[in-house]
Amino acid sequence: MLERKQFDLGDIVMMKKQHPCGTNEMEIIRMGMDIRIKCVGCKHSVLIPRAKFEKNMKKVLRSNPKDQEDA
Numbered sequence: 001m002l003e004r005k006q007f008d009l010g011d012i013v014m015m016k017k018q019h020p021c022g023t024n025e026m027e028i029i030r031m032g033m034d035i036r037i038k039c040v041g042c043k044h045s046v047l048i049p050r051a052k053f054e055k056n057m058k059k060v061l062r063s064n065p066k067d068q069e070d071a
């Protein structure tokens with residue numbers, strides 16, 4: 001079964017490729033047609049298409065606790 005990856009605003013995710021600064025942890029800071037993620041290491045942010053994000057994301061490390069309470 002192909003399961004759709006679950007992620008939400010404020011989540012810390014692990015990417016398959018690491019950022020040039022050496023970390024592969026990113027925080028989701030904007031959701032939409034495109035996803036804006038911020039590098040946990042150097043605070044640099046990038047905007048990438050959702051499909052590319054889903055392909056490059058390895059897993060969610062930490063979910064935003066507030067969102068889980070609401071759901």
Ligand SMILES: [Zn+2]
Binds near residue numbers: 041043044
């Ligand atoms: Zn970085």
